[in-house]
Amino acid sequence: MKRLSSVTIQKNESLSAAIEKIYNSNSRTVVVLNKKKVIGVISEGDIMKTLIYKRSLNISLDKIMNKSFKFLKSKNLSQAKKIFRETGVGLIPIINKNMEIKNYITIVDII
Amino acid sequence: MKILFFTGSRSEWGYIKPIIKLCKHQKIKYNICATNTHVLDSYGLSVNEIKKDGFKVSDEIYMTLDGYNTYSSTKSLGVILMSFLDVVQRVKPDWILLAGDRGETLIASLVAAYTNTPLAHIQAGELSGNIDGQARHAIGKFAHIHFASNNDAANRLKNLGEQSFRIKTVGAPQLDDIRQNYNKFNDVTKILKAYGLDSVSNYSLIIFHPVVEEYSETKKIFKNFIKCVKKTKFEKRFWISPNSDAGSHFIKEIFLNNRNNDDILFDNLPRHQFLTLMKNASAIIGNSSAGIIESPSFKIPTINIGRRQKNRLKAKNVINIEKYSEKKLMLAIKKINSKEFKKSIKNLNNPYGDGYSSKKILEILQKTKVDEKLLKKELTY
Numbered sequence A: 001m002k003r004l005s006s007v008t009i010q011k012n013e014s015l016s017a018a019i020e021k022i023y024n025s026n027s028r029t030v031v032v033l034n035k036k037k038v039i040g041v042i043s044e045g046d047i048m049k050t051l052i053y054k055r056s057l058n059i060s061l062d063k064i065m066n067k068s069f070k071f072l073k074s075k076n077l078s079q080a081k082k083i084f085r086e087t088g089v090g091l092i093p094i095i096n097k098n099m100e101i102k103n104y105i106t107i108v109d110i111i
Numbered sequence B: 001m002k003i004l005f006f007t008g009s010r011s012e013w014g015y016i017k018p019i020i021k022l023c024k025h026q027k028i029k030y031n032i033c034a035t036n037t038h039v040l041d042s043y044g045l046s047v048n049e050i051k052k053d054g055f056k057v058s059d060e061i062y063m064t065l066d067g068y069n070t071y072s073s074t075k076s077l078g079v080i081l082m083s084f085l086d087v088v089q090r091v092k093p094d095w096i097l098l099a100g101d102r103g104e105t106l107i108a109s110l111v112a113a114y115t116n117t118p119l120a121h122i123q124a125g126e127l128s129g130n131i132d133g134q135a136r137h138a139i140g141k142f143a144h145i146h147f148a149s150n151n152d153a154a155n156r157l158k159n160l161g162e163q164s165f166r167i168k169t170v171g172a173p174q175l176d177d178i179r180q181n182y183n184k185f186n187d188v189t190k191i192l193k194a195y196g197l198d199s200v201s202n203y204s205l206i207i208f209h210p211v212v213e214e215y216s217e218t219k220k221i222f223k224n225f226i227k228c229v230k231k232t233k234f235e236k237r238f239w240i241s242p243n244s245d246a247g248s249h250f251i252k253e254i255f256l257n258n259r260n261n262d263d264i265l266f267d268n269l270p271r272h273q274f275l276t277l278m279k280n281a282s283a284i285i286g287n288s289s290a291g292i293i294e295s296p297s298f299k300i301p302t303i304n305i306g307r308r309q310k311n312r313l314k315a316k317n318v319i320n321i322e323k324y325s326e327k328k329l330m331l332a333i334k335k336i337n338s339k340e341f342k343k344s345i346k347n348l349n350n351p352y353g354d355g356y357s358s359k360k361i362l363e364i365l366q367k368t369k370v371d372e373k374l375l376k377k378e379l380t381y
Helices: A013-024 A044-052 A075-086 B010-025 B047-051 B072-092 B101-113 B131-142 B151-159 B174-185 B189-195 B212-230 B248-258 B271-279 B328-334 B338-345 B357-368
Strands: A009-011 A028-032 A037-043 A091-095 A103-107 B002-007 B029-035 B059-061 B095-099 B121-122 B144-147 B167-169 B203-207 B236-241 B262-268 B283-286 B302-305 B318-321
Touching: A009 A013, A013 A028, A013 A044, A028 A091, A028 A103, A037 A044, A037 A091, A037 B248, A075 A091, A075 B189, B002 B010, B002 B072, B010 B029, B010 B047, B010 B095, B010 B174, B010 B236, B010 B271, B010 B357, B029 B047, B029 B072, B059 B072, B072 B101, B072 B212, B095 B101, B095 B357, B101 B121, B121 B131, B121 B357, B144 B151, B144 B357, B151 B167, B167 B357, B174 B271, B174 B357, B189 B271, B212 B248, B212 B328, B283 B328, B302 B328, B318 B328, B328 B338
Parallel strands: A009 A028, B002 B029, B002 B095, B029 B059, B095 B121, B121 B144, B144 B167, B203 B236, B203 B283, B236 B262, B283 B302, B302 B318
Antiparallel strands: A028 A037, A091 A103
C-alpha cells in the first residue's frame, strides 16, 4: 500500500505546499482533499497555467484544481493504462463510493 | 455589411456559431467580442474553442469579478458596459447581433441603443422564470429587429408593444447545427473514451444552474437536488458545470462534497461533445434551456426542475417539476420510462424551429434598410 500522504493535500493548504508535494513525489500530480473526500487534482500543467496567466501564488487550491478529474473504483491496471493513454494524466486516484481516496496508480505502476 | 457578434457564454455561442459560419461562407465581414465565462480559465476558456472552429475573435474582454454573489455579478456588468462601448466605437458595425437573456447581453444592448447602432436580438420574446426573463424583455425594448424562435414568442413581442415589421419568426439558430450534423452526434463511446471513461448504456445528463432570485436558498435547494438525483437508478450521472451566475460557487462546492463515484463531472464540454452526450442520454435533468430548446430535436425526455424555465414553451418531451421533491422526481422518471411516454415523443416536432434559421437571419439583416424608421422605435400602445 502506497503512502497516500505523499500525493494528497488538503484544500486549504498553499500552492507552494502543492508544488513541493509534486516535486517530491515524482507523480506530477497531487490529489486535493476536503477532509477525506477527493474534490480535485492539480497537475504540473495546472501550476504552469497559473504562472502563465500570472495568477497570485497565494491563490486557493480549489481555484486551480481540475474538478473533472479521472478516477477508478478499483486497481484496474488495464483500465488505468487506457486512461493514461487517452487523457495524459500522471496519476489516477482509486476512490470508494463516497469519493474517499483508497490508493492510486501512476504511470510507473504500469510501465 | 459588417456584423459585430457579442457572446458571453458557451451556451450562447451555440446560437451564434451557425450564423458566423454562414457569414464566413458568404464573405460577410464580422467581428466577435467574447466576454464573461468565454475568457475565464476556471470556466474552460471556451474562447479557444471559437478560435479552434476557425473564427477570428477580435475582442476578448474580462468582466467577471470574483465573488459570484449578487453584488459582484452586478458590478461585473458595469465593467462590460465601459469595455463594450470602446469595441463598438472602434469597430463601428452595421449591426450588433446578440442572443438570449444574460445580464451582459442586456448591457451590450444598452450600448447598441445609446450609440445608435442597429441591434438584432436572437431568441427574443420568450419567457424565463428568473431575472433572465426580465433581461430578455428589456433587450427587446432596445432591439431594432427581434428574431423570435416561434409564434408564441412573436405574439408576446407584439403584445409588449413592438412594431410588427421588427418581429421575424425564424426559429432558434442553435438547431441548425443539430440539423446539419445530426448523424455526427452518435458516437458517445468515443467521447467517453477521451475522458478515460467506459461506455455506459443508461445515463442521465444533469445541468443545474443557480437561480439569482433564489440566491440565499441556493445551498439548501442544491443539496436537496443532488440528494434526490443520487437516488435515481441511472448507471452514471453526467454533470455539466453550472454557469457563472451568483450562487454558482455554492453549487460547485456542494457537488464536490456530496457526489459519489457514479457522478461524473464535465467541467467544460465542447458543443459537439455536449450534443453527443445529450443525444444518447436516457434523460436530461435540471434547469437548463438546453433541456427545453435542443432536447426535442433528439426526442430525449427532459425533467425540468424549479422556476428557471418557468412558463417557457415546452415540447411534449419535457416534464415540469416546480418544487425540488424526491417523490415528484421519481414519478417523473417512472413516467419517462413508460411505453406511452416514449411513444408520445417518438415523432416529436421541435417547437423552436426547423434548423434553417441562420440563413433566414442573415437574409433579413442584408435586406433590412437602416433608416430612421428602423432606428427610431415607437411603441404600439
